[in-house]
Amino acid sequence: MTTQQKDIRAAAVLPDAKTRLAVLESMIRVRLAEEAIAALYGEGEIRCPTHLCIGQEAVAAGISVLLSRDDLVFSGHRSHGHYLAKGGDMNAMFAELYGRVTGCARGKGGSQHLVDLACGFMGAAPILSSTISVGVGSAWAAKLDRRDQVSIVYFGDGATEEGTFHEALNFASVHKLPVIFVCENNLYSVHSAMDIRQPEGRPIALLGTAHGMPSVTCDGNDADVVHAHAAEAVARARAGEGPSFIECMTYRWMEHCGPGDDIPLGYRTAEELADWRIRDPLAIYRDRLAAAGELGAAAEADLMKKARDEVAAAVAFAKASPYPEAAELSEHVFPV
Amino acid sequence: MTTQQKDIRAAAVLPDAKTRLAVLESMIRVRLAEEAIAALYGEGEIRCPTHLCIGQEAVAAGISVLLSRDDLVFSGHRSHGHYLAKGGDMNAMFAELYGRVTGCARGKGGSQHLVDLACGFMGAAPILSSTISVGVGSAWAAKLDRRDQVSIVYFGDGATEEGTFHEALNFASVHKLPVIFVCENNLYSVHSAMDIRQPEGRPIALLGTAHGMPSVTCDGNDADVVHAHAAEAVARARAGEGPSFIECMTYRWMEHCGPGDDIPLGYRTAEELADWRIRDPLAIYRDRLAAAGELGAAAEADLMKKARDEVAAAVAFAKASPYPEAAELSEHVFPV
Amino acid sequence: MVRQLKYFEALHEAHRELLADDPNVLVAGLGVPGPTGIFGTTKGLQEEFGPERVIDTPSSENAMTGIALGAAIQGKRPILVHMRVDFALLSMEPVVNQAAKWHYMYGGVMRAPLTIRMIIGRGWGQGPQHSQSLQSWFAHVPGLKVVMPTRPYDAKGMLIAAVRDDAPVIFLEHRWLYNLEGPVPEGLYTSPLEGAEVLHQGSDVTIAATSHMTIEALRAADLLAAAGVSAEVIDLRCLTPIDGDTLAASLAKTGHLVVADTGQASYGVVAEVMAVAMKRAFPYLKAAPQSVALPHIPTPTTPALADLFYPDATDIAQAALDTLGSSAQLPKPAADRRWKDTPDPSFTGPY
Amino acid sequence: MVRQLKYFEALHEAHRELLADDPNVLVAGLGVPGPTGIFGTTKGLQEEFGPERVIDTPSSENAMTGIALGAAIQGKRPILVHMRVDFALLSMEPVVNQAAKWHYMYGGVMRAPLTIRMIIGRGWGQGPQHSQSLQSWFAHVPGLKVVMPTRPYDAKGMLIAAVRDDAPVIFLEHRWLYNLEGPVPEGLYTSPLEGAEVLHQGSDVTIAATSHMTIEALRAADLLAAAGVSAEVIDLRCLTPIDGDTLAASLAKTGHLVVADTGQASYGVVAEVMAVAMKRAFPYLKAAPQSVALPHIPTPTTPALADLFYPDATDIAQAALDTLGSSAQLPKPAADRRWKDTPDPSFTGPY
């Protein structure tokens, strides 16, 4: 892989039909969950900052199907998709957003601190770039223990401006650790565009190259493309060849934080958003599978219904769950 | 300039004979000052950590002759050469090392905190990489004020492992600031060799490239080579074209900190040191000038005597200077 | 009558007038020129003063601090803004080792007139990593001036004083103060960067508070008045140092002390105020002082626990009664809202 | 008789025994495997336990902390070493936002058994950026356990306890303690991570001290004894929390308090101990306590000022006399050395 290489190389690495259905299902689940959150947010029961990932579902979907339960994922503030795609418990996620004791972090974390050890989702945290080094440390442990385990770290374009991002990549490279750095470049950091933040025309993937690892910039709205690059990176990691860097070009549809539309803020244009909505990763993929004869109308309806039911059940579970008791406040400051 | 380009391109940028004499003089002054410190350190009157730069004199010498008094220099823990080459007051430097009130920082800073605003030496500080962003900020101010002023930041190979190094380069690149990053790669960070700290075979200059600026790796023991690359970088900075990165391969002869020889520690070999001593930047340059007919024996003797006298006078000045009074302790906590 | 402005408007006006007054003033920070402009405090400044002086930045808190320092030693007067003190944790090295010390360690030849604005305290569901109040960290470091304006008047006056001061100033704004209204004159006046202020006179107990807790303390004084107790409320305002004169004068009257801070009590402002009270007013103290601050627990996100985590006016009033050994009853708080996680119902974000 | 070891040797032995005992123990830090091995404390460990478990690191204090955290949540028990707390300022974000909070903010499912060794305090001419003592910063943050062993026995016992503890532990070593000798058993014993210890019994005044200042306090007790004053010396040892029981028991006897810490007094350990004394022992206190700590000034490098900057045994003893209102004369210190910038003449670096 080399930097700047924008397209998929080998049809040979195209996932098989079953895998592609799994990818599609993953995207549908994330999309419907996020839409539900947006719809319910106004009720005022989700009382924490919430960053939705609609429009960016292809990245985690394309990658997660390559991972086993033992592989680990780390994320940042925009983590719902990464969590669900890795197999995170949807009930526990909704309960967490709703601040209930049945949440994956017993309500203590909220949307920004998802975790599910059972599926290898090892934590998300909203301080930019901060979980990148944690993921590297996790890969270090895996290597020391000779475990066949890959760690994936997701982060945004903005996170690559933090120094610790570089420190983490450097260490991973020196020690040839089984970690894959996945940058979801959605062109914005809150309301700030790329040009005020990073050198013009320099792909972020070049930073990976500079730290001595195979790095690529690719279409993050095409799950097959992401999957192909990730497959190579995972293979490298499992073979002990060290880290890889994948920059996925994508776009967030919703406002930075919250359930709304932020076009009135004026930092991006309605046209730009419309262009990217046309490149809807979910629609593109569904159409592609349909065209390839891998997805019939009934199967699609099934997938949609299953996901819709799962989301509805999770919402009901969350709403029916109790809040943590007062005694919980002082529990878990120190492990016992 | 491209990364990895190791030699000097154009004889055209060779400094003229007068400039070369100035470069040589600069190297001689630094060498003799450092040798004096090493000789005197055992007396126990220089009571602070002191990092000598013998063997690395060509870098600052080759660069400083390109700078005017209004250009600014920032440095780290190994700063004596950068300070003197920029025109820093030698008396004030020795007095600072001796902890006297006549020191450039009134004794409060010691060897690790040299400063001389009169010549544009804007401060040195021993926290790795930390003055890099300060130099970038200085260049930002210069650009805002439309001043024809270049800022130079010196740092070691180890400093490039700190995240803030990257953050500073990124900002300088985005804003096309008149700053030159000069990395003195002497292969070691204290007692640690490159291979445990950075990816194998990746020149540090590639990090500059990744941050969108012209970057080069060059022979840091050849003052003419350094001068040629710096000339280009300074021209770029003055033309408003933004920052440049110069990695200078060089070697420290003394122990990391202090006046001694550290070969018994075993982290580097006597042979390696001997090889680099053969590539003595001062001897090479003197011989080159002599061979070119630009330096006679008498002129050389003159330069040596002048520098020796200057150092002796500075030592005498320091030793004769008073220590700060007790009242100084609480002065300068806040500006008045 | 003096014009009334909200806290965020007072800050906004201070920026505008400073930028207009002195071409060396710069404003930098992630989102500073953006459409929401740091909760309105920097909105429109880039349009008015140009993209050179009012800049957005990469998320590089560490280097941006060094960069501001570098500009400051060249005569600029940068205001660096962090949306959260939690993010500024990435910049502790340049703040503590560098900015705080450049004047001293270079023997007085360097000046670093740098102002760092940081937002502290609870927003709304902000949880463990977006709600800390680390004022005691900064105040512990020699070379930094640390202020926590409570009223809109001081928000503006102290920002102007901070920017004009030649020392690095840490300027801490509690998120829940932004909508607070108060009198704010036009023009470039200053509030001092040292010294507390008595906001409410009283004779039975002294409540020394910081930032948003001063507002709670004023409410507590009302509750106490209803219970027949006369409380004096001191807005500590400036932390370097704690104003021992004002504190001692008040304790000479009351002999009883409650300290209320927005941060953790342990090793925090509460402890420092206690130490100053011991040193300056030991003979006046009639009972062990009480503290009202955060427990030694990270911030929980769910409102069910956050409501228990954050003390308020009732807790302060009860602490006052406790130190007085009084069994007076406080008025029951109106249970008007399900959750206490917003300062008032008008608080609608952005958070 | 129990074997005598120096402080650095006790630490070295703790590392060795921990590495031998538990394959999950790792040691990482800049210079850890190097020829000087963090002042001898990690020397030879890489040769003995291999280059996987004992590693040198890039100078990347921030990411190395996150990396240690990442290894810890995977079951490793890393010891991360910083040659200076001043360098560790680059790692405040992962220490405070992440390591301290991962157990709490993930509802108890995560454990981060991470030990961070940091060297604090004066070396020799170390100046403003190589000599800070930031213990109160760490102790202010919920989720961190903070210890400052004074004696070789505790250095070893607490390091073992720290590594075996499932919480992140901040382990602070004062540079001037390294050559201190004391009894140290072989084998994997632990010292507790909570609780102070009375090192010298006395009845007139309580001296509560941390780290190297405990050594000065013991010397002060001798000076005071010569002046007819009986001082009780408490080694605070563990900061989270301050041991209020031990402190109150002592104050119940003496009624007089001197607090001595290696850091700045303001917003420091001194203030916290004062606050705890107020809370737990107010009725016993007969006079305002005294503090002996660093003034609110950055560290000057020249020995001419550093000697004035750092308090010592004589200052502690004088503070004890002051709080007692005694005009007794202390023995004059022997003026045996030009400068006081080394702990004893045997201190020859590396610094």
Ligand SMILES: Cc1ncc(C[n+]2csc(CCOP(=O)(O)OP(=O)(O)O)c2C)c(N)n1
């Ligand atoms: C250290 C730090 N600085 C600033 C912030 C505020 N912040 C929250 S999200 C965000 C945008 C990050 O952009 P990017 O990494 O591209 O992720 P995206 O939101 O686009 O998914 C910022 C700046 C933060 N959370 N942490």
Ligand SMILES: Cc1ncc(C[n+]2csc(CCOP(=O)(O)OP(=O)(O)O)c2C)c(N)n1
């Ligand atoms: C932030 C920080 N971490 C660690 C150190 C300790 N330290 C002092 S000098 C040094 C070596 C730096 O190596 P390099 O940058 O290559 O400079 P050189 O000494 O080789 O000139 C180190 C690690 C420090 N001063 N600051």
Ligand SMILES: [Mg+2]
């Ligand atoms: Mg983005």
Ligand SMILES: [Mg+2]
């Ligand atoms: Mg080096």
